[in-house]
Amino acid sequence: MHMISVAMATYNGEVYLRKQLDSILHQSLPVDEIIICDDQSSDGTVDIIQEYIKQYPHIHLYQNEQNLGYKRNFKKALSLCSKEYIFLCDQDDIWDSDKVKEMVAIMNN
Template identity: 30%
Template sequence: MEPLVSIIMPAYNSGNTISRAIQSVLDQTYSEFELLVIDDGSTDNTVDIVNFYMKTDSRIVLLRNPRNLGVAASRNHGCRMAQGEYLAFLDSDDMWFEDKLEKQVSFMLRKGCDLSCTAYAYAHPHEQPSRDKRAYRVPESISYEQLLKENVIGCSTVMLKATALNGHAFCGDYAHEDYVLWLELAKAGKTLCGLDEVLTGYSYGGRSANKFKAGKNRWIIYRRAQKLPLPKAIYYMACYILNAIRKYKSLRKD
């Protein structure tokens, strides 16, 4: 019997993009999933769109926060309500290629890892991603030290064992709360693996678009969340800057 995958999708005023995200889930060649959409106090037509899809597919569940709580709290809510052996995350402005779940479940079963991520293609929010352009590749195995140098894990590419989250959660105290959780899991000895196939379309130009702010947030993670000594924080910050420049140049090239 194929394992159930619980897909966690936080949504806040996502009326312009969420249809594509949901449809990319429904188009999956792997059918053993539930899609938990967590509405975080939207004031647009997000809930109407989700309700429309719910009428067509019983695997879709809408959860609603009592007020706007933020993406970390929304993901944690979804994780608590999930029934699956595996958890997968998809932001409401991203999308999956149709074989994403099938290939990643097979990869997880074969590798026996706690968490896996995939390669992904960059695209603007209203542009159709292509597997052949603007691809971000991922290494086969991912260590804590590698993650400190560069966050190679795109949140919308992640699948993990539900049991791997025992004692762990997304922390809303930091920007890039997903990155803090991946670091936590790696530091706790969980096995993190990369499936280097482009299976996800990632929308860029969102929270990470302001490079100065992103750099400041990374420094806060190094010093406060990870409590790195100053020399180590400086070293990893230099690595982060160099990798950010490389990523930016690759996007410009395409």
């Protein structure tokens, strides 16, 4: 059995976030944890994530005390992942339902 983490960096991504999270949560091969590092969003990004956390306890939100910028925010998210496979995820990506399954199969070859 594969253990899968998703590392997501967010910053003012409320426009795309629901579709993105839904696409991760409905994968044919489920993910075990979603690590989200928010880089001081000023829109509704954090509120949306907190809504999802209530229903999906494997989503974890870390709010940066100061803006780290894109690269350091992703680095932080990666450092917090604990599973065997880690998928990077931009806040505006919409994943095909078999993305995780197909990528894990490729990595195992």
